Amino acid sequence: MIAADTPTAPITEPRSSFSDRPVTVQSTPDFQFLSAASEVTLIELKTTQTTTPIRRQPLRVPRLLTFQEWSRLGFILLQKWDGVVLEVDDESFTAKLIDSDERLPDHDATFLRAELPKEEQGLIEPGAPFVWTLGYRKIGSTRERASVLYFRRLPPWDEREIVAAEPRAEELRECIEWK
Amino acid sequence: MSGSELAERPHADEVEVSVFGPGYGECVVLHLTNNQWVVIDSCLDTGSARPTALKYLTSLAVDLATDVRLILATHYHDDHIAGIGELLEQCTAARFACSMALNSADWTKLTEIYRGYLVTGGSGVDEIRRVMRELKRRAEKREVVAPIFCIAGRTLGEPFLTAPAVLACLSPSDAAVVAMHTRIREKLLPRARRRRLAVPSLESNDGSVVLAIRVGSASALLGADLEERNRPGLGWQAVLDSHVAGAERCDGLKVPHHGSSTGYHADVWNRLIGSNGWAVVTPYNRQKQPIPTKTDCERIRRMTERSFITSPPGWSRFRHPSPAVQKTAEEATVKIGPEQPRYGHVRLRKSATTAGDWRIDCFGHATPLARLRIAA
Numbered sequence A: 001m002i003a004a005d006t007p008t009a010p011i012t013e014p015r016s017s018f019s020d021r022p023v024t025v026q027s028t029p030d031f032q033f034l035s036a037a038s039e040v041t042l043i044e045l046k047t048t049q050t051t052t053p054i055r056r057q058p059l060r061v062p063r064l065l066t067f068q069e070w071s072r073l074g075f076i077l078l079q080k081w082d083g084v085v086l087e088v089d090d091e092s093f094t095a096k097l098i099d100s101d102e103r104l105p106d107h108d109a110t111f112l113r114a115e116l117p118k119e120e121q122g123l124i125e126p127g128a129p130f131v132w133t134l135g136y137r138k139i140g141s142t143r144e145r146a147s148v149l150y151f152r153r154l155p156p157w158d159e160r161e162i163v164a165a166e167p168r169a170e171e172l173r174e175c176i177e178w179k
Numbered sequence B: 001m002s003g004s005e006l007a008e009r010p011h012a013d014e015v016e017v018s019v020f021g022p023g024y025g026e027c028v029v030l031h032l033t034n035n036q037w038v039v040i041d042s043c044l045d046t047g048s049a050r051p052t053a054l055k056y057l058t059s060l061a062v063d064l065a066t067d068v069r070l071i072l073a074t075h076y077h078d079d080h081i082a083g084i085g086e087l088l089e090q091c092t093a094a095r096f097a098c099s100m101a102l103n104s105a106d107w108t109k110l111t112e113i114y115r116g117y118l119v120t121g122g123s124g125v126d127e128i129r130r131v132m133r134e135l136k137r138r139a140e141k142r143e144v145v146a147p148i149f150c151i152a153g154r155t156l157g158e159p160f161l162t163a164p165a166v167l168a169c170l171s172p173s174d175a176a177v178v179a180m181h182t183r184i185r186e187k188l189l190p191r192a193r194r195r196r197l198a199v200p201s202l203e204s205n206d207g208s209v210v211l212a213i214r215v216g217s218a219s220a221l222l223g224a225d226l227e228e229r230n231r232p233g234l235g236w237q238a239v240l241d242s243h244v245a246g247a248e249r250c251d252g253l254k255v256p257h258h259g260s261s262t263g264y265h266a267d268v269w270n271r272l273i274g275s276n277g278w279a280v281v282t283p284y285n286r287q288k289q290p291i292p293t294k295t296d297c298e299r300i301r302r303m304t305e306r307s308f309i310t311s312p313p314g315w316s317r318f319r320h321p322s323p324a325v326q327k328t329a330e331e332a333t334v335k336i337g338p339e340q341p342r343y344g345h346v347r348l349r350k351s352a353t354t355a356g357d358w359r360i361d362c363f364g365h366a367t368p369l370a371r372l373r374i375a376a
Helices: A067-072 A159-175 B052-059 B084-090 B105-114 B124-142 B172-190 B235-242 B266-272 B294-303 B323-332
Strands: A021-027 A031-034 A043-048 A060-062 A075-087 A092-099 A108-110 A127-138 A142-151 B015-020 B028-033 B037-040 B070-073 B094-097 B149-152 B167-168 B212-214 B218-222 B250-254 B273-281 B306-309 B335-338 B345-349 B359-364
Touching: A067 A075, A067 B084, A075 A108, A075 A142, A075 B323, A142 B323, A159 B105, A159 B124, B015 B052, B015 B212, B015 B250, B028 B052, B028 B212, B070 B084, B070 B149, B084 B124, B084 B149, B094 B359, B105 B124, B105 B172, B218 B306, B235 B250, B235 B266, B250 B266, B266 B273, B273 B294, B273 B345, B294 B306
Parallel strands: B037 B070, B070 B094, B094 B149, B218 B250, B250 B273, B273 B306
Antiparallel strands: A021 A031, A021 A060, A043 A142, A075 A092, A075 A127, A092 A108, A108 B335, A127 A142, B015 B028, B015 B345, B028 B037, B167 B212, B212 B218, B345 B359
């Protein structure tokens, strides 16, 4: 973890934004949490420090980064999973993990709830989608291993989507006699 | 164990119950004499990622286009219906059957709302959509497509099957169907301004289709994922309450809900299964505590020594090509592992015309429970 009173040094911002709606990551002693108004929260679950920690300046991060984009942001991405929560209990949650690069078979993993901040606890429910990235975070001339999990803030269901599905469903039901 | 070969076809008068369970998923293939085949649920083959039933039936040289009569989805969870769409596409003469719990306008609406949805995993809605697509294709060719909706008391015989083969539905009960319709409407169907989630699996399996197979002197009870709910009209108690006292017991049991404690009801064994009956359980590994647990296995063994499991329960070891990812992922999780299916197949065969016993074969990772070693 990065100590609160460690010296600061800026991280180079990406040359261009990768999203129309970039979000802001604020460095904290517990690593990266987003501001309350942002759509995505980054949470560091665990990290192994390999050098003198450096405090960072706020960093603009787009959503759903690609491998190359992560790299340009000072993060060497080694593995990215798209996750869906399957099972939740008081202490942990279990999820299905799908390799974003489609190189690996699907995996399952159980995470401790305590690894996520209070603000995130309400997002842990069956069906909740998240992204889990593993790689190296560049710090000056050194790097540290990092694991970052953030829940996706997708737009809520729109009434129009739901209403539009009704005639299609009725037509299908009639066609295949699903009744 | 009879030691017969995997690709050996059953005799015309033989009944076969083949249970596949690679650790995530379950499929039961039935031969109900005279070259009539039925597939209950579907899971994927370890290597090809195609439906296990397709691979097996092809290896037996079964004519998929004519000899598979019925494909039945006991419930919508994706561990029971993975690949069932492809199966239906290949088995062109097969009728599709599912639980009456899915016969609701809300269910078809749900499948339409989630059409092309970007978040996958956790449910079988995508697979059901593929089934519906195939039914629609058949409808356009003016074929009979109406699904056969299963509910307690319904019997599937003629015209779907030729006598003496009969599949009797013991569940879902009327109360379970109503309860499931309510849950689909209230818990699965998206509402405006609510959070967008992948379709979650409902926790209870009240809508599961439990089947009793009877063909001549052979019989078996397929427990699907039905659990005991300790509520009137639901779960196994509803099955037992509606079961006619003194009715013929079955020769064996496909153990419900992967052998879990919630799927257990002592009277199912005492009243519905004959003495010295056989039992086959499939594991479910995609949860924090895979089932059956050691305690579950011991309980099943106390009910019958002729008990088998299709593959050992438990997570496979995590191995990543990057040592850094390997180490970091292990540190960041309580546990992590690939959904590594382990091929396992328990096959039971018996003549429908004589009183002999069942011949039981284990293939792949399948084994008698007595030989299974699970850490507590």
